Amino acid sequence: MDPITLSRWQFALTTIYHWLFVPLTLGMGWFVAYFQTRYYQTRDESWKKMAKFWGKLFLINFxxxxxxxxxxxxxxGMNWxxxxxxxxDIFGAPLAVEALLAxxxxxTFLGIWIFGEGRVPEKVHLASIWLAALGSNLSAIWILLANGFMQAPPAASYVYNEANGRLEMVNxxxxxxxPKAWIFIWHTLADGLAMAAFLILAVSAYHLVRKQNLEFFKRSFQIGALVGLIASALIFLGGHTMGQYMKEVQPMKLAALEAIWETEQPASFSLLTIGDLSGKQEVWSIRIPYVMSFLACNNFECEVKGVNELQAQYEQQFGPGDYIPLMVVTYWTFRIMMAFGFVMMGAAAWFLWNTRKKDYENAKWMKLVPFGALALPYLANASGWILTEMGRQPWIVYGLLKVEDAISPNLTTLDLWISLIGYTAVYGALAVAMVKLMKKYAVAGPDAAMHESVDVAPSLVGGQD
Amino acid sequence: MSYETLQIIWFILIAILWIGFFFLEGFDFGVGMLLPFLGKKDEERRAIINSIGSVWDGNEVWLLTAGGATFAAFPHWYATMFSGFYLALFLLLVGLIIRGISFEYRSKDANPAWRNRFDWMIAIGSFLAALLLGAAFANLARGVPINENMMFTGNLFTLLNPYGLLGGLTTVAIFLLHGANFLGLKLEGELRERVNGFAKKLWIAATVLYVILGIFTYIAGFWNNGHINPGVIPIAAVIVLLVAGYFINQKREGWAFIMVALNIVLTQVTFFTMTFPNVMLSSTNYDWSLTIYNASSSQYTLTVMSIVALIFVPIVLAYQGWTYYMFRKRISTEKKSLVY
Structure with missing residues (x-):
């Protein structure tokens, strides 16, 4: 493989991996902070247990x-x-602010939260989990502002400096x-909440089916279902708004994720499109009329530009080249993301509806459905990011710099193979340890989590405290 | 403010971030490297980890902020250094990853083999990080091959020259000593005695290496690479290190800690003084060096970032300082009082 492909693979693997864990951190922090606040207000021990138990899972993931x-x-800097x-001149600023502010x-505050119980005043301890949750969400906001510049650089924010051949910030x-970044932020922060909610649902269902800590997990399950539903709805609204922005700022991505080769008015939504082997031409498709116009413009009339017209337009604007992203990826990741997003919303609504019943833990579906549903936010989230980043190809900064011109020219394929294999091995080992601990602490349940010391196996812990 | 003033301010700010990082994370690395050798029992190891448990992550953010600030204020410096030191930084990242994850995971399973494995990962990760950071800074002081397009033209082995290795080993030794002094302040009882014994031996190794590094730097003329002569600063750095030896023998841990901390700060000040206004010295051709003038961001960006820094740096310093105050008590190895 050539250095560009290797660098892209490495960035994709490390980023997708990183982003499997971060959304859960973003969402779970709020849950833990909320539970601890409820304890602070009510002095009801079960809220404390909830903060502790879900807090443990939060930390392992964090x-x-x-x-x-x-x-x-x-x-x-290393690869690009x-x-x-x-x-x-532009991109470094939000990164520096992210470090400094978030x-x-x-x-710091997570450190206080972990080590401070009983050592710092209770109010400070409570404030520290809120600040830790706020800090992680602020960091997501700043990195998404940076990403927003790569996706849709706001015209007012930069100029191209001919003298030194770079972009410079002017505003x-x-x-x-x-605005594009803020839609992403909305979409992403809601996604964090949904991911945490679905983890809570899955773990709670595991215990409910086994009739363990019924009250604790019923409360968790209900909160998880409620937040899961609200968050999925927010994700949907964010995604829908994004579609309309995309039409303006990244029409090629919009056409590619829909596999619209020729401009359509009104535009239809493809249920299934099969392209030829080159991926550049449609062979056969089933389409629902009008729907794509609705997704892109909120009405049933508008025109959605096709890939071929955009390609011709870009060639005129930027010179010869291939401006079409890998459609088989954009098309399918969009469908996976959207389908799973809808299933999440439906599942959360259904879980919530069922919590009306007293003995819903006995229902057959409880054995598998909430657990299976945990995969949904993870897959939807990864697909969404693959779509976002690959739909931007061949650009690294949309319309301004191509990926092929962005890599570090001094790196050899050997350098890149070493780091790619190295990261993969280390990250793989991390995942094994993490899953092992998550499973252990999730299965051990809230009573074990109340004991700080040694291990969660009750036989070991019980005697200690 | 004039463009040049801003460039100098940001050079100083980034120097401060690195100084803060070496001072704070220096003892974290030292504590990490000492962990498997100093802690014989599980409670002892946990107590050693807890001495930095609540602060190591915050200390590491100084590195992230230094990286982010370099990116924002001197994009060419960031681009050339990070791509040039590619494999060294990759190893540094592996070191930081295995160290960070081990702090969180080592006590989450009671199996002694599990814990021992993570303890060694803390030690190895800390060692790798200290060695590579030291080697990287020594190479920055010495100069590295950079062509007229600001591109690094060497490879990993370019960095593994005698001076680079000496810089790496000296950093390891100084951080070990710094960590031992820190533990002397945070631990009690038998463990505190044991760490004092370690500090005495480490002081000898660190001082010998440090003096050799100083002489090497002087003879090779690296101190003369920038426009400012560091003058008495490196001499003061040697003196405080010698004084630290006295306090270690007197078992006055507080003063010993302050002296080694001062040595770290003065060493960094020496480095940044002798390199100024270069940020990456080209050993290929002096004129191709990256300086604060040709590597920096635009005046507008530097102004915006200055305002951001002016607001947030004092806030960060306040709450980080307050954390140390909060957790100022010594840590006992008594099981009941340990946070796992």
Whole structure:
């Protein structure tokens, strides 16, 4: 493989991996903070247990997000040095702010939360989990503002400096106010909440089926279902709004995710499209009329430009080249994301509806459905990001810099193979340890989580405290 | 503010971030490396980890902030250094990953083999990080091959020259000593005695290496690479290190800690003084070096970032300082009082 392909694979693998853990951190922090606040207000021990139990799972997951996050920040310079030179004047700022504003807050206050119980005043301990949750969500906001510039650089925020051949910031507020980025932020923060909600649902169902800690897990299940439903609805609204922005700022991505080759008015939505082997031409498709116009413009009339017309237009604008993303990927990731998103919303609504019944834990579906549903937010989330990033190809900064011009020119294929294999091995080992611990602590249940020391196996812990 | 003033301010700010990182994370790395050698029993190891448990992550953010600030203020410096030191940084990242995850995971299973494995990963990760950071800074002081397009033209072995390795080993030794002094302040009882014994031996190794590094730097003329002569600063750095030896022998841990901390700070000040205004010295051709003038961001970006820093740096310093105050008590190895 050539250095560009290797660098892209490495960025994709490390980023998708990082982002398997971060959304759960983003969402679960709020849950834990809420549970602890309820304890603070009511002095009801079961709220404390909830904060402790879900807090343990939060921490096990949190650690991986932190350690893989350092790789993310370093990678821009390590693998994409020409990109860093070209946009550093703009892109570096949100990254620096993220570290200064969010990382310090998140890590410092999480440290206080873990080690501070009984050592710092209770109010401080409570505030620290809120600040840790806020810090992690703030960091997501800043990195998405940076990503927003790559996706849809706001015209008012930058100029191209001919003298030194790079982009320079002229308006920080235009960068920070990038509407496309804020839709992403909304979509992503809601996704974090949904992921946490579905984890809570799955773990709660596991215990409910086994009739363990019924009251504790029923309360968790109900909260999980409620938040899961609200969050999925917010995700949907964010995604829908995004479609309309995409039509303006990234029409090619919109056409590619729909596999619309020729411009249509009104545009139909493809249920299934089969392309030819080159992926550049449609062979056969089933389509529902009008729906795509609705997704893209909120009405049933508008025109959606096709890939071929856009390609011709871009060739005129940017010179010869292939401006079409890999359609088989954009098309299918969009469908996976959207289908799973809808199933999530339906599942959460259904779980919530069922919590009306007193003995819903006895229902047959409880054995498998909530557990299976846990895969939904993970797959939808990964698909969504693959779509977002691959739909932008061949651009690294939309319309301004191509991926092929962005990599570090000094790296050899050997360098890249070493790091790619190295990251894969280390990340694989991390995942094994993480899953082992998650499973152990989730299965052990809330009573074990109340004991700080040694191990969760009750025989070992019970005697200690 | 003039463009040049801003560039100098950001050079100083980034220097401060690195100084903060070496000072704070320096003892974390030292504690990490000492962990399997100093802690014989599980409670002892847990107590050693807990001495930095609530702060190591926050300390590591100094590195992330230094990286982010370099990206924002000197994109070419960030691009050339990070792509140039590719494999070294990759190893540094592996070190930081295995160390960070081990802090969180080592006590989450009671199996002694599990814990031992993670303890060694903490030690190895800390060692790798200290060695590579030291080697990287030594190479920055020495100069690395950079062509007229600001591109690094060497490879990993370019960095593994005698001076780079000496810089790496010296950093390891100084951080070990710094960590031992820190533990002397945070632990009690038998463990505190044991760590004092370690500190005495480490002081000898660190001082010898440090003096050799200093002489090497002087003879090779690296101190003369920038426009400012560091003057008495490196001499002061040697003196505080010697004084640290006295306090270690007197078992006055607080003063010993302050002296080694001062040594770390003064060493970094020396480095940044002798390199100024270069940020990456080209050993191929002096004129191809990256400087604060040709590597920096635009005036507008530097101004915006200055305002951001002016607001948030004091806040961060306040709450991080307050955390140390909060957790100032010594840590006992008594099981009941340990947070796992």
């Amino acid at each position: 650690a991986i997000g932190v350690v893989t996050g350092i790789v993310q920040e370093f990678q821009f 040095s020409e990109y860093s030179r070209f946009v550093g 990382f310090f807050m998140e890590s 920080f507020f235009a960068l920070v106010g990038n």
